[in-house]
Amino acid sequence: MRVLIAATPLTGHVNPLLAIGRLLSARGDSVTVLTDPAFADKVTEAGLRFSSYDDQGSAGYLEPTLPPGPERWTNEFDRRFIAPMPVQAARLRELIASEAPDVIVAGSMFLGVLPLLLDTKPRPPIVVVNISILFLDRPDGAPLGMGLPPARDEADFARYAQFKAGMDAAFVGPVRARADRRLAELGLPGLPASLTQSIAILPDAFLQPSVPEFEYDFGSLPETLHFVGLLPMARTNASVPDWWASRDRSKRIVLVTQGTLANAEFGQVVEPTLQALAHRDDLLVIATTGGRPISALTVPIPANARVERFLPFGEILPEIDLLVTNGGYGSVCQALSAGIPIVSAGLSEDKAEVSARIGWSGAGINLATNTPSVAALRDAVETALSDPRYRDRGGVIAEAFAARDAGREILAAIDGLVRIPETLGA
Template sequence: MKVLFASTPATGHLNPMLAIANILIADGHEIAFLTGTVFRARVEASGARFFGLPKGADFDLRDILSVVPELKTIAPGPEWLRLACERIFVDAIPAQNQGLYESLEHFQADIIVGDDMFFGVLPMLLGSREARPPIVLCGTSFLHWARDDGAPNFLGLPPATTEEQRRQYAVIGDEYDANVDLPVLRSLNRVLKPFGVRPVTRPLFHSVIELADAYMQLSVPSFEFPRRFPSTVHFVGTPPIIRDQVPLPPWADELDGSRKVVLVTQGTVANHNFGLLIVPTLKALANEPDVLMVVTAGGRPVDAIPGPIPSNARIASYLPFEWLLPRVDVLVTNGGYGSVNQAMSFGIPLVTAGMTEDKADVNARVAWSGVGINLATNEPTSEALREAVRTVLDRPAYRMRASRMADEFTSIGTRSAVLRIIKRIAADDDDETRQAGAIETGRRSAHRQVS
């Protein structure tokens, strides 16, 4: 089977897509990737064929402020989200769609596998089913589907527990619709109009969940707010970490169990200012004799972390997570979806602090599910961080809940689930094609008989 992957040019999207591609490569399938040219070397190192996105979609979301500089002066909230959605996702649709068709000219894929924010698939999904390969999308963020309590996504609101909360959420939801979802939807349908497809009626992030032939959510049901989902949705756990991408650090032997290991990360997008989380965490835990802090700079140079580095801290630009995570006692993170799910799959409890992109909603799920503490801010104090880390380390309830979550990840069997879904969707498409061919052959035969 030939599989074309389409990935938003951001590390948090590419990493899980490459991991899923590795599952298919190991199963003997031929893989090609359409994504940003900055990721060409990583794609080709995986053994996949590379196609670069055309101009208009070929940017590097590892530095989101270089793509949309205006976001630098806008506080997290509805206006930030509206502008980010329009500039990063909606405006890129024509170029992404062009890249898909150009890739298919050179690589006749049996199926397309995309991430949940590669909206260049929308013209295909809204057009004729017979004119495209089947499309499977992967949820690399929390599940963007309407909530039963009326709360909008992206604001980090926990499930309502009272009628008063529901009334409050209804007011917030109306305001969010007016300021974010409806303006983005108008922009989306203006972009889609030249394609000659029907307009989208659901919010941008909801639309692809319902329209995809299958939607693989990269998590487990217990980490998602309970509600009814479309039949397209399948929870498949978190993809296996790609091994041997980074060598062991020179201080690897210090993780010998003599001290509690606290891993600290600001991910690969919201890490332009290490003063938000990494610096206050270093300060918070500098005097904890039983703690060894391990800090990853998310690809940035380690000397970009300002200030003195405590003696109980070890820092690297990247770290081999397949080696590191089994040795970690707590993850301190701003809430990257992939990192949070990887931590839970190893039974690691969390302390989270982040409000940008999708992080408010991811971190709300951390607190709601009981696997950690959400500080619900972009700029936590050292005092709050120390108290939260000590609480998670010292109270067994958090690790016990994270351990039960790890069991749920194990029970799913990500490799087999991914292969089963992709093969089934591809096989269903083959059946439909054969049936359509048989119908057409019958029509032609009947026409000849009449003639």
């Protein structure tokens, strides 16, 4: 089978698609990965064919002038994901013509698949792999992005309706309008629903790399939606540090990370966590800078802490007692699959929604801020480590992950869409 993978050029988006690419390649499929040249080496190191399009820095764009708010978020979303859509779609069509893929597997923010999905022209089946929380429209009317738990009563329903009206006017509507304008320029109809809803319902299959136990009840789900569990771990060049084997094994371990995207200011989570736990001789605190220089830290590294640019999560997570995070979806799901309690503090990108689910699920504590205080982190870590309810609930979610064979689920979803002609004479 010939597979074309399309990935938004951000580390947290590319890695899950490469994991699926290796899964397909391992069974003999021919896999080509389309993304920005910045990730060419990563693709070829995974043993996959690389094909390029020029993203022109869109994926990492940050609005330089506007303060945080709907206008800034709209501009960033437009530049990051909507503006590249025509170029991405054109490149996909070129590759369909030259490579004749049997299926396209795309990340959920690679919006270049939308013109293909809305067009009437023949195309291969399209599978979209989500890289975040399930962003279907909520049955309780809560707007996406605010991190609101499921409504409990009529007062919540009324409050959420007001929030949604405001969010629709300020963000959801403008984003959809900008996407519709791009589609109109391509001679295509507009989206059938909000942009996020459309991404989830238009593909031939939509893979959610999680379990229902970590998602809200959305009522009736699309037949094309598949919960697949934890994606296969991405390979990493990071090795286990020398100090890992010789560490004091009587100490519990707290891992703190701000991921690889929202890590420009370590003063948000990493630094205050190091400060909050500096007095804890019973803990080993390990931090990762997500690739940034360790020298970017502006506080002294305490005696009970170790800091690395990258850490091999797959190898160290079984020994971790608590994750402190800004709510990156991939690392949160990895921790949940290992039954690790979580303290989360993040509101940017999708992190308010991820953090809200951590609190709602009972697997951790949601501090609901981008800038938690040292005192708040100290108290949250102490509570999460000492109250067995968090570890117990994390264990329940870990069992749900363990019950799903992600590789098998992913391959079954893809194979169910592809009809390969039988070889003559076979």
